[in-house]
Amino acid sequence: MWRDRRILDLFSIDHPILLAPMAGPVLSDMAIAVARAGGLGALPSALLSHEQTRAEMAKIRAATEAPINMNFFCHVPPAYDEGREAAWRETLKPYYSELGVDPAEPIPVSNRTPFDEALCQTVEELRPEVVSFHFGLPPAPLVARVKASGAKVIASATTVREAIWLEERGCDAVIAQGFEAGGHRGIFLSEHADQQVGTMALVPQVADAVNVPVIAAGGIADGRGIAAALALGASAAQIGTAYLFCPEAKLVAPHRAALKVAWDDDTVLTRVFTGRPARGIANRVIREVGAMSDLPPQFPLAGGALMPLRGKAEPAGSGDFTPMWSGQAMRLGREMPAAELTRTLVAETQERLRQIA
Structure with a gap:
């Protein structure tokens, strides 16, 4: 069904679609829905207390045995x-x-708590299959402990230099986050956001520069975007803004209304x-x-x-x-449950890939 199985085999998922770990809008119910539909569900933990993280993971584990990505920030306070x-x-x-x-x-x-000893202990206790980081990586000893727990480690890169840096420090895959992406830039080797690269320019350059699988992110909201990313060398796509239109997204009313008219x-x-x-x-x-x-x-x-x-x-x-x-592709958003959206993205991508084969 999928020619490039590197991410599927790495994470033990059915489809090359990852739910972006959007802190605030995403909690256990959306993670469960995406995971059940064959993608990689995510639990953003940067805004959650240890108790909240444990409670959300308990809900996920009770509902599905599918792999889950726990996401953390690793900025310097x-x-x-x-x-x-x-x-x-x-x-x-x-x-x-x-x-x-x-x-x-x-x-x-x-x-927003950066990844530290206490959060590392939480990972070792809860044992998510994937742990992702934003703003680089935590200190090497903590990364080693995360990997020792059995988790695959991934992180966001906004430039080729960042992607190489992440691979050199043990990442099992790299998220190539383009300029179009909503939410926080994963930038960490520079403070020059005005030099950021668009997704479709970034993905093939990162794919050429690293040996680990690449996950495309930014401005991808339907099967056309996913197919394009795969054609450019990505092994999967991480989708964020498109999932904000789902009923599972925890948005205040003004935010939801703005997405519909932007x-x-x-x-x-x-x-x-x-x-x-x-x-x-x-x-x-x-x-x-x-x-x-x-x-x-x-x-x-x-x-x-x-x-x-x-x-x-x-x-x-x-x-x-x-x-x-919000990312730049919000006008491609569709109001449907997260599981249905995931299945729709899969079908659209496969149809598009058949057309260009």
Whole structure:
């Protein structure tokens, strides 16, 4: 059925489709649906406590024996900069006044825990079949322990140099994340997001540069995109934005509504929400503060000061202060359950491959 079986055999899955581990929108029910349909389900764990991760994995294991990918961030936590925090709050002060939020109230913690000893112990306890990382890799001893647990290790590369770096440090496969992808850039060897490469240019260059299988990601939302990625040397595709249209996606109402009406050029790379470049649908705070402004504190601290604004705006139906992550192919999104979407993607891809054979 599939000519290139490297990813299928590596992960023991039926189809070369991976659910992108989108922190926030994806929890156990979507992971289960994709896994049951023959793809690789994912549990993004960067925003979950240890207890929540264990509970979500318990639900997955109770529902399916299929392989699962647990995803983690591996950024270096920044030092708290009181001056920068104060300047950021001052920038947001007019919005606080407009929405009736006390600008002097304590800032909520915007927490994204990087992979550490405690999370490594969680992996060793839960034994996912795949562990993926964003923003490079954790220290080598932790990677070795993850691999010793039996998990295959994969990570995102946004350039050929990053892909080679990941292979040299033991990754079993590399995700080639193109410029079109929604959410956070996996960039880690550079801070120059403006130099990022598009998916269809990146995939064949990465495939030529590394010996491990390549997973294409970014701007792929239907069988045409998957077939194109496979033709360019990828062994599988990782799909994100297309799954945001599924009922299993945990989205606030303004985000779901924005996805339905956005055009292909409505997304931007922005630092506003977290302090790190991520692609989302442009909204008021992005436009007024500046998408790539240097004002927000370093990742992941920027989001804390925006939380009170979100708390006021979202219940009123406004996405003015909400990170509405989306890739550039959102207009290809279809509203259907995640399992049905996975099966549809499989059928479309196979039909397209037959046409070009």
